Amino acid sequence: MAQQGAVQVTLEASPDEIYDIELEHSLLEANGKLAVENRTLLDKHGITAIDFMGAIGSGKTTLITKLVEKLKDQIGVAVFNGDATTSNDADAIAAQNVPVVQIATINGCHLDANLVGKGLRKIELENLKMIFIENIGNLICPAEFPLGSKARVVVVSVTEGPWMVRKHPHMFLGAQVVVINKIDLAEAMEVSVEQLINDVHALKPDIKVIPTSCKRGAGLDEVTETLLAI
Amino acid sequence: MHEFSIASGLIEKLLDFAEKNPDKKLVEVRVAIGEFTQIEEEQLRFCYESIISEMPIAGSTLTIEAVLGKVACPHCSYSGPPKYWEGVISGTPIATLECPRCGKAARASEGEECAIRSVRYTQPNEITELTR
Numbered sequence: 001m002a003q004q005g006a007v008q009v010t011l012e013a014s015p016d017e018i019y020d021i022e023l024e025h026s027l028l029e030a031n032g033k034l035a036v037e038n039r040t041l042l043d044k045h046g047i048t049a050i051d052f053m054g055a056i057g058s059g060k061t062t063l064i065t066k067l068v069e070k071l072k073d074q075i076g077v078a079v080f081n082g083d084a085t086t087s088n089d090a091d092a093i094a095a096q097n098v099p100v101v102q103i104a105t106i107n108g109c110h111l112d113a114n115l116v117g118k119g120l121r122k123i124e125l126e127n128l129k130m131i132f133i134e135n136i137g138n139l140i141c142p143a144e145f146p147l148g149s150k151a152r153v154v155v156v157s158v159t160e161g162p163w164m165v166r167k168h169p170h171m172f173l174g175a176q177v178v179v180i181n182k183i184d185l186a187e188a189m190e191v192s193v194e195q196l197i198n199d200v201h202a203l204k205p206d207i208k209v210i211p212t213s214c215k216r217g218a219g220l221d222e223v224t225e226t227l228l229a230i
Numbered sequence: 231m232h233e234f235s236i237a238s239g240l241i242e243k244l245l246d247f248a249e250k251n252p253d254k255k256l257v258e259v260r261v262a263i264g265e266f267t268q269i270e271e272e273q274l275r276f277c278y279e280s281i282i283s284e285m286p287i288a289g290s291t292l293t294i295e296a297v298l299g300k301v302a303c304p305h306c307s308y309s310g311p312p313k314y315w316e317g318v319i320s321g322t323p324i325a326t327l328e329c330p331r332c333g334k335a336a337r338a339s340e341g342e343e344c345a346i347r348s349v350r351y352t353q354p355n356e357i358t359e360l361t362r
């Protein structure tokens with residue numbers, strides 16, 4: 001300590017002697033705490049937030065738009081859209097006439113609980129039952145940053161090739177639902193949907209996997225039911 | 231690059247330490263990273279070194295300790311090392327959440343951390359400090 005009164009003590013130390021101190025401090029804790037705060041706020045209002053992760057272009061916006069279409073007449077729905085640069089995605093969803101919050105991230109890498117918390121304070125939470133959060137298209141980053149949602153959905157698509165689950169295992173470990181999208185293209189891509197499902201289950205046996213085609217509408221009822229039951 | 235966010239959080243904590251202890255010079259920080267996280271050692275180190283280059287903690291080294299994962303199974307009460315998925319694309323076996331004993335879904339009980347463990351510092355002679 002640089003207190004002048006402590007001179008006597010520190011004099012004994014030679015200038016380059018090395019000291020160790022324990023400094024236990026979690027680097028994920030700050031975000032983790034905010035995620036818990038978000039969750040408490042959401043629970044207080046009876047809102048279920050679902051967070052969608054997945055590679056760029058896997059179909060997150062398309063899927064969320066379809067879900068909003070199905071649900072908006074039954075329950076209050078809002079969408080948070082994390083887009084690094086543009087508002088195209090947010091605009092597409094806003095066309096559905098539901099509240100949309102666009103969240104621009106600083107490093108363009110992932111949403112964090114702080115940004116989502118700010119978003120939650122921007123909208124009217126009364127009457128909302130569900131918030132869909134579209135994370136930035138990125139398979140590696142968002143896994144470490146919980147947002148306060150009740151469930152995480154990973155959206156992958158067959159166009160990412162046959163090995164995408166094996167290449168990005170961590171994303172799946174923290175998720176509750178996996179959507180394998182664009183199955184209408186599976187044959188053309190020579191990708192086995194079955195194999196992708198097996199790969200996901202090899203990592204996490206109890207995860208729910210739903211193959212979909214947002215284009216043709218396949219599997220969307222099952223996604224809706226699954227999310228409503230969360 | 232989530233490593234950038236993590237490095238920033240780490241550096242913030244270290245600058246805080248440096249500010250509270252102006253008589254100590256940070257030489258090393260030790261960080262533990264769990265196997266179930268997807269934090270890249272090399273990227274984290276790169277971010278750390280680039281960010282601190284102009285800071286009072288410049289020159290300090292980052293030492294990363296890899297923490298192996300462990301799982302606990304609610305179905306059969308297994309507790310121990312995870313089942314590894316061998317022979318996958320990357321060559322490195324992947325720790326899974328499949329219970330090695332009964333095959334059902336287990337939970338990660340260790341290996342999810344990313345935390346500072348300790349710091350090392352030197353304490354230059356106080357006399358020099360005071361007469362400066």
Ligand SMILES: Nc1nc2c(ncn2[C@@H]2O[C@H](COP(=O)(O)OP(=O)(O)OP(=O)(O)O)[C@@H](O)[C@H]2O)c(=O)[nH]1
Binds near residue numbers: 059137185216
């Ligand atoms: N063939 C086919 N195309 C799809 C399907 N779902 C989405 N797409 C198309 O895939 C493209 C990307 O879809 P988005 O919904 O924008 O993907 P995203 O995951 O939101 O992308 P980013 O936000 O940029 O990461 C669009 O051209 C969609 O029309 C599908 O089931 N089948």
Ligand SMILES: [Mg+2]
Binds near residue numbers: 060061062089134
């Ligand atoms: Mg999108």
Ligand SMILES: [Zn+2]
Binds near residue numbers: 303305306331334336
């Ligand atoms: Zn078991």
